[in-house]
Amino acid sequence: MKRTVLLISMFMMIGTTALAFDPTPAARGNRIGILTTTAADDDLVTLRVASLMRGYLARELRREGFDVFDTRATLEEIERGADPDADYFVEFIRGDTADHGYGGVGVGGRHAGVDMELIVSKVAASLRLYDGRTLEVIDDFDVDAEGRAVLPTAIGIGGRHTAFWVGVPFHVLKHRSVAKAAARDAARSIDEALEQEAARD
Secondary structure (H helix, E strand, O other), rough: HHHHHHHHHHHHHHHHHHHHOOOOOOOOEEEEEOOOOOHHOOHHHHHHHHHHHHHHHHHHHHOOOEEEEEEEOHHHHOOOOOOOOOOEEEEEEEEEEEEEEEEEEEEEEOOEEEEEEEEEEEEEEEEEEEEEOOOOEEEEEEEEEEEEEEEEEEEEOOOOOOEEEEOOHHHHHHHHHHHHHHHHHHHHHHHHHHHHHHHHO
């Protein structure tokens, strides 16, 4: 009787061990760290685009199902030993903005006037996606978006003999909505690149 109980117990232990074994490799996580941007020669445009887009990119990646965080470290700092826990890293390599005016009209009153113009605003960025464990480059890609709006470009105040005109940078507000669209494009590109990477694994 004791021998029978012992045999049954051994078979149960073997079965439990076999069930616990999973032959498939551990799945890669979905944690993405957005690296702090560095720019050659302190390229202020690239730094501004990265600052403008990084929050929107994080939001769009979360909508795609990723766990996203700001590393508060550059790639060089991570290579030297900084160790944020991420499966992948994203870095802004280059950025650009442009505004082009087309046509225009002046609207004036007795003591004030406004110049209106059709402004086409564009935001573009180059990004790089890294493997979080090896820091090898997975993909490089470019994204861009543009938007059009009729915006005031100058405001004037004065009278019959004297007037003062001051330019107003309302196009900067337009950059934000365009940056959101570029961030959506970037999030889709990252998602597609990681799907292809998972298929290769």
